[in-house]
Amino acid sequence: MKILVVDDMPLMRHVLINMLRQLDYKNVVEATDGLQALKLLRGQHFDLVITDLHMPKMDGVNLLDNIRSDEALSQLPVVMVTCEDSSDAVKQVIKAKVSGFIVKPFNMNVLSAQLNRFFFRD
Template sequence: MKILVVDDMPLMRHVLINMLRKLEYNNIVEATDGLQALAFLHDQHFDLVITDLHMPKMNGVNLLDNIRKDEQLADIPVLMVTCEDSADTVKQVIKAKVSGFIVKPFNMNVLSSQLGRFFFRD
């Protein structure tokens, strides 16, 4: 499974990648914003995108919209991670056809549970 982790905060990317590795997901690529993520998505195949909501250049909702509008990328699961839990924001992300939603702070069990919705393990 190849996972693209998108977050403008290096520490958050580091924490998320460490959690993924502990859950035995090792094929991970990092992007610092939605624009870089889109470039990677057009250049490589990914099984899942985990993205932050608030980022410079292109935020998570805009990234998600671009993914869903692209015939080649539309079926990739996108997991949105954010510290924002307002009803309006959640509705906006759901309307954009997000595959899953995690509110920060979260632990490895929450991440594992969300990943289990996309990947079945032996």
């Protein structure tokens, strides 16, 4: 399973990637914003995207919109990670057809539960 982690905060990417590795997901690629993520997505195959909502250049909703409107990527699962608790923001993300939602702060159990929705593991 190949996972793309997208977050403009290096510490958050590091924490998320370490959690993924502890959960035995070893094939992880990182991007610093939605623009970089989109370039990677169009050049490589990924099984899942985990992205932050608020980022410069291209935020998580715009990235999600681009993924959903690209025929080659439209079925790719996307999990949004955010500290946003505004119902309007959450509704916007759901309307953009997000596959999963994780609210910061979160722990490994929360991440694992989200991943188990997409990957069946022995």
